[in-house]
Amino acid sequence: RDIMALSTGLFETTKLPYLQHRVGQVEQLALLMHAEGVPVIMPPGGHAVFIDVDQFYAGVEWGKKKEKLNYEDFAGVGFTIELIRRFGIRACELGAFAFEYDNKDEEERKGIINLVRFAVPRNQLNYEHIRYTAAAAGALFRDRANLPKVRITRGQKLRLRHFQAALEPIYPDVDVVDDTTQIQAKK
Secondary structure (H helix, E strand, C coil), X not given: CHHHHHHHHHHHCCCHHHHHHHHHHHHHHHHHHHHCCCCECCCCCCCEEEEEHHHXXXXXXXXXXXXXXXXHXXXXXXHHHHHHHHHCCCCEEECCCCCCHHHCCHHHXXXXXXEEEEECCCCCCCHHHHHHHHHHHHHHHHCHHHCCEEEEEECCCCCXXXXXXXXXXXXXXXXXXXXXXXXXXXX
């Protein structure tokens, strides 16, 4: 079964109509996120949309103390935590946490980019999924001052720690964390 699935996938991905549809879905997600105000890397690639975490949090004052977020706060991970908690959507932080910013020296830190990746799985999503995902990212963008920072509680020095580490979200000192965030996808 697995070999057949692999060979079918390889066969499909060589066909122009499939590639146009696939790249079109990724482009559609990027454009809808951009319309929601979410800072995405443009032009999008052929398999994923990337959010620029530095731009996402630019100018944000976090909590009542109006703190400025920095790389050691792992805000991209906080975004992905809230994305799955509020909306059931999984994304992957590929930035300060995944590339171990806090374990690098000053020279090594220069090459670390701070992104969140929204992979578009093959033959899985329809237009409603894409609209919902873009609207969810937009809702979190509008609420970004209330998204958590993240603290590593176990595995800070592990290699590939994003697969093994334990994390604790730290919410800003707000009175209530909104568990009932609703989104309305634009038609």
